[in-house]
Amino acid sequence: MKTILVPVKMVLDANVRPRVRADETGVDLSGMRLSINPFCEIAVEEAVRLKEAGQAEEIVVVSIGPAKAQDTLRQALAMGADRALLIETADSPEPLAIAKLLRAVVEQEKPDLVILGKQAVDDDCNQTGQMLASLLDWPQATFASAISVEGDRLRVTREVDAGLQILSVPLPAIVTTDLRLNEPRHCALPNIMKARKKPLTVSNPADYGVDTARRLTVIAVRPPATRKAGIRVSTAAELVSDLRQTGVL
Amino acid sequence: MPSYKAPVDEMMFLLRDVLDVRSVFADMPEQADTDEDTIQSVLEEAGRFCSDILYPLNMTGDVEGCRLENGAVITPKGFAAAYHAFSEAGWGGLSASPDYGGQGLPRTIQILVDEMLSASNLSFGLFPGLTRGAVETIEAHATDNLKTLYLPKMIAGTWTGAMALTESNAGSDLGLLKTTAKPRDDGSYTITGTKIFISSGDHDMAENVIHLVLARLPDAPAGTKGISLFLCPKFLVRGDGKPGVHNNISVGALEHKMGIHAQPTCVMNYDGSQGWLIGTPHRGLAAMFTMMNAERLFVGVQGLGVADASYQTAATYALERLQGRAPNSNTTSPIIAHPDVRRMLLSMRAFIEAGRALTLFTALEMDKEKFHPDPAMRHAAAGLVALLTPVIKAALTDFGFEATVQGQQVLGGHGYIREWGQEQYVRDARIAMIYEGTNGIQAQDLVLRKLTLDDGQPVAHLFGLIRKTLNTAEPVPELASIRHAVQNAFTHLETVTKRLTDGDLSSTEERNAAAVDYLRLFALTCFGWLWLKMTLATRDNSDQAIRKLATAQFFADRILPQTASLASQIGTGSAAIMALPAELF
Numbered sequence: 001m002k003t004i005l006v007p008v009k010m011v012l013d014a015n016v017r018p019r020v021r022a023d024e025t026g027v028d029l030s031g032m033r034l035s036i037n038p039f040c041e042i043a044v045e046e047a048v049r050l051k052e053a054g055q056a057e058e059i060v061v062v063s064i065g066p067a068k069a070q071d072t073l074r075q076a077l078a079m080g081a082d083r084a085l086l087i088e089t090a091d092s093p094e095p096l097a098i099a100k101l102l103r104a105v106v107e108q109e110k111p112d113l114v115i116l117g118k119q120a121v122d123d124d125c126n127q128t129g130q131m132l133a134s135l136l137d138w139p140q141a142t143f144a145s146a147i148s149v150e151g152d153r154l155r156v157t158r159e160v161d162a163g164l165q166i167l168s169v170p171l172p173a174i175v176t177t178d179l180r181l182n183e184p185r186h187c188a189l190p191n192i193m194k195a196r197k198k199p200l201t202v203s204n205p206a207d208y209g210v211d212t213a214r215r216l217t218v219i220a221v222r223p224p225a226t227r228k229a230g231i232r233v234s235t236a237a238e239l240v241s242d243l244r245q246t247g248v249l
Numbered sequence: 250m251p252s253y254k255a256p257v258d259e260m261m262f263l264l265r266d267v268l269d270v271r272s273v274f275a276d277m278p279e280q281a282d283t284d285e286d287t288i289q290s291v292l293e294e295a296g297r298f299c300s301d302i303l304y305p306l307n308m309t310g311d312v313e314g315c316r317l318e319n320g321a322v323i324t325p326k327g328f329a330a331a332y333h334a335f336s337e338a339g340w341g342g343l344s345a346s347p348d349y350g351g352q353g354l355p356r357t358i359q360i361l362v363d364e365m366l367s368a369s370n371l372s373f374g375l376f377p378g379l380t381r382g383a384v385e386t387i388e389a390h391a392t393d394n395l396k397t398l399y400l401p402k403m404i405a406g407t408w409t410g411a412m413a414l415t416e417s418n419a420g421s422d423l424g425l426l427k428t429t430a431k432p433r434d435d436g437s438y439t440i441t442g443t444k445i446f447i448s449s450g451d452h453d454m455a456e457n458v459i460h461l462v463l464a465r466l467p468d469a470p471a472g473t474k475g476i477s478l479f480l481c482p483k484f485l486v487r488g489d490g491k492p493g494v495h496n497n498i499s500v501g502a503l504e505h506k507m508g509i510h511a512q513p514t515c516v517m518n519y520d521g522s523q524g525w526l527i528g529t530p531h532r533g534l535a536a537m538f539t540m541m542n543a544e545r546l547f548v549g550v551q552g553l554g555v556a557d558a559s560y561q562t563a564a565t566y567a568l569e570r571l572q573g574r575a576p577n578s579n580t581t582s583p584i585i586a587h588p589d590v591r592r593m594l595l596s597m598r599a600f601i602e603a604g605r606a607l608t609l610f611t612a613l614e615m616d617k618e619k620f621h622p623d624p625a626m627r628h629a630a631a632g633l634v635a636l637l638t639p640v641i642k643a644a645l646t647d648f649g650f651e652a653t654v655q656g657q658q659v660l661g662g663h664g665y666i667r668e669w670g671q672e673q674y675v676r677d678a679r680i681a682m683i684y685e686g687t688n689g690i691q692a693q694d695l696v697l698r699k700l701t702l703d704d705g706q707p708v709a710h711l712f713g714l715i716r717k718t719l720n721t722a723e724p725v726p727e728l729a730s731i732r733h734a735v736q737n738a739f740t741h742l743e744t745v746t747k748r749l750t751d752g753d754l755s756s757t758e759e760r761n762a763a764a765v766d767y768l769r770l771f772a773l774t775c776f777g778w779l780w781l782k783m784t785l786a787t788r789d790n791s792d793q794a795i796r797k798l799a800t801a802q803f804f805a806d807r808i809l810p811q812t813a814s815l816a817s818q819i820g821t822g823s824a825a826i827m828a829l830p831a832e833l834f
Binding site: 074 | 254295342352
């Protein structure tokens, strides 16, 4: 393979307790710790391993998001990606708009393989990889837990409800990563420093002629209702009668 | 289960909002590229390494300890692999000179990584810490030949360093040491003697150990003016740069000690070992002292790091442990509800955050001293560093140890048993009050030397900075009571300082008797000053701002008043200390 493209998303750090904005329009991200989406990190790691094994020549990472997403791209560069593209937008586009932008990037970069996280831990959509495959009319292998290159095909082990499914897909292809695909590395200090000097190009959605306007309307975002205190009942009969009263039975 | 997470957000708050390092570094040509994003990536990744790799080895290393087999030290399971991963990731070269393969990052970043190392695994952290001390000494004083031969391998972590100073009869007073160095025809020396308490003296983690040994030349004058410094490798380095024959350096014994069990503290025998002079004959102690400020800052931050690790466990525990009923509650409460538990956690937190601020303030002055183009700035910075070094070393390790005891106390019986790791922190933190110059020695250094250094310019400079912050805070109504408490502490400090420097307590005996209490008064006042600076730097109603303001208020109300009693006890003078005849003890 010549090029692997890895789209990465910046999300609220998984260790931070999310807080809903007072106006109920979404989760408050200001001043919060933002990190690379864990599934995207696994995707970068897999690409770097393929390159280290001599299976690919170049890794391009792309992120669609605010200027701050440069930090996420720098982390991917520190892990071993070669160059980065930021498509800067202040809105948070829906999966279809992201997939359209990625299609444009694929047409520009002509990768042999695109590896994405199966979903982002902020909205859990799990759609972008599938939509991108559809738009490009490429084969897809989602929820990968093992990947190996076999000539011009890719052998992918998928985690499915019934167990493991093994697919052989012709390249170019779309792969989305599951949690057990690999364990992302610790970055070496010299690589963090070198990543500051690797090429990072900034553009915006209009440059690719993609309209990122949202098609869904968010009515309100609210935190889950807090659990109410329980009551203690003294007999089974009392329990049954209480459950009847609340309409459970 | 207990865990450790590097407080990168707290660190970035200090760097960005309190100290504004970006604009400080912008003036330094060698650090102009060191922006906040770079710093944050480095800290995040260092923190990950410490949490994922070093922290899990902390308790197992303590339980297993080091052992001596057939004259060689075996470190606990996992340590060698972790050290290789550490070196391979380049962490040993963070602040080392790019001329020899380092990254040349500032001390400010180094000291934060040192805090993470100390918090996650103090025994481990001493290996790279001592190597760095040796590297800095070699770089400052050794010949180019020695530098080229040793520095790249030490900075890469392939070889580690050890500092061999103490002997059984020469501890705080190194002038008494007896190890000898005899000149050889080829310009090198033969070193003979026995050293004790040598951290990382020998181990199985790297292929060579480079000892920096203090010894006397045949014509050496007695006392501290007759000590020279020598480089003695465990294995002599061959022409191709690889370790060759053994250099007659052997481990006499491993010290049996209270804590840091995974750190091999050795008795080292040098039986006619070949050594090379570093620096000028008889000026070895001076050469050693060039890196002393950095080493003492490192030891101070060890106290801080271990305290933070203990705090993290104690806070997590206090939020989960259900025991007793809070005032006005009729159900069992998590113990965080009890005022006394909150008092302990807040005391720890108030110290940790202010201690970190003082460390970073000083590390930044060290960076100015090293990198700033303006000689006047460098000179002023050097003065502040000299003044604050003994304060940081002693205060952060004293308060750090006290914090680990509080962190243990929060867990009650569970703090005393091994499972939660709290008792290990108490044992590990204890050494930092002793080595690298006991805290009593640090207090002497502050009172007898640093207060009067440069005609008292550094202390006047620092007091000026404190006054400036007090003035800035004056118009802010919500900080009035905190400011008032800091002002009171500062008045005590100024008054006592005057009495010690040219008043009724200025004799050597009086200053000696006052020293330890004075250093504590000095440190508490600095902490108060920095709490004021931190609260001034917070904005809006973020969780962080709420936390800072509440902790600052606690410090002002419940800890800072100790400065009044310290001032009053110092004021009674040395009479009560000196009255009892020695033979009646």
